[in-house]
Amino acid sequence: MRRVGSDQVTAFRKELQKEVNCKDSEAKLMCANALYVGIRQWQHWEAGTRLMPAAFLELLCIKFGLTDTAL
Numbered sequence: 001m002r003r004v005g006s007d008q009v010t011a012f013r014k015e016l017q018k019e020v021n022c023k024d025s026e027a028k029l030m031c032a033n034a035l036y037v038g039i040r041q042w043q044h045w046e047a048g049t050r051l052m053p054a055a056f057l058e059l060l061c062i063k064f065g066l067t068d069t070a071l
Contacts (some may be wrong), residue, residue, distance in 0.1 A: 004057050006048035012057060015066055034063050
């Protein structure tokens with residue numbers, strides 16, 4: 001299973017934050033809710049203490065209509 005690092009996870013969240021013009025915490029919550037995971041799990045992915053499955057990042061791109069050039 002391919003996994004993505006914290007740099008890609010954070011970059012996606014920042015892109016979403018810019019796109020919807022919201023606070024950092026709101027963007028994190030939106031991402032976590034879209035994947036049906038808790039906010040703490042999202043924080044682990046951004047901190048790099050856990051790696052996110054690549055399919056999750058791809059699903060986020062689809063759900064929010066954003067592209068991730070790092071995929």
